[in-house]
Amino acid sequence: xxxxxxxxxxxxxxxxxxxxxxxxxxxxxxxxxxxxxxxxxxxxxxxxxxxxxxxxxxxxxxxxxxxxxxxxxxxxxxxxxxxxxxxxxxxxxxxxxxxxxxxxxxxxxxxxxxxxxxxxxxxxxxxxxxxxxxxxxxxxxxxxxxxxxx
Numbered sequence: 001x002x003x004x005x006x007x008x009x010x011x012x013x014x015x016x017x018x019x020x021x022x023x024x025x026x027x028x029x030x031x032x033x034x035x036x037x038x039x040x041x042x043x044x045x046x047x048x049x050x051x052x053x054x055x056x057x058x059x060x061x062x063x064x065x066x067x068x069x070x071x072x073x074x075x076x077x078x079x080x081x082x083x084x085x086x087x088x089x090x091x092x093x094x095x096x097x098x099x100x101x102x103x104x105x106x107x108x109x110x111x112x113x114x115x116x117x118x119x120x121x122x123x124x125x126x127x128x129x130x131x132x133x134x135x136x137x138x139x140x141x142x143x144x145x146x147x148x149x150x
Contacts, residue, residue: 029086032071032073039092040063041090042054061102062098066090074091
C-alpha cells in the first residue's frame with residue numbers, strides 16, 4: 001500500500017492575489033479640487049431645451065463657467081476651447097466664502113419658514129386639548145414575575 005505524502009495545509013503558502021472590484025463610473029466627473037473653490041454642475045438645458053434664465057441667475061450669484069483647458073482631466077473630445085459641459089450640465093466654480101454665505105442665507109430662510117408653519121399650526125391650540133402633549137406611559141413588572149419564587 002502506497003502512502004501519499006501530503007503537505008499540511010497550514011504549511012502551504014499561496015500568493016495573495018488582488019481581486020478586481022468593479023465600481024461603476026460616475027455620470028459627472030469630479031474636477032481636481034482647488035483650495036478655496038467650490039464646484040457645481042449647473043443646468044443649461046432641461047428636456048433638450050436651453051434654459052438661459054437658470055444660467056443667467058447662477059452667473060449673477062457668482063458662479064463662473066470652468067474652461068476645459070483649465071481642467072485637462074475633464075477635457076472632452078471636440079470641446080477643447082469651450083466650457084466643461086456634459087449632458088446639458090455646465091461645470092461652474094465659486095469661492096468657498098460666497099458659497100458658505102449663500103448656504104447660511106438659505107438656512108435662515110428655511111428656518112423662518114419652519115417657524116412660521118409651526119406658529120400658524122400652534123396658534124389655535126387649546127390648553128384643554130393640546131395638539132402636542134407630553135404623554136408618558138410606564139410599565140412595571142410584578143414582584144413575583146421572574147424572581148424565581150416557586
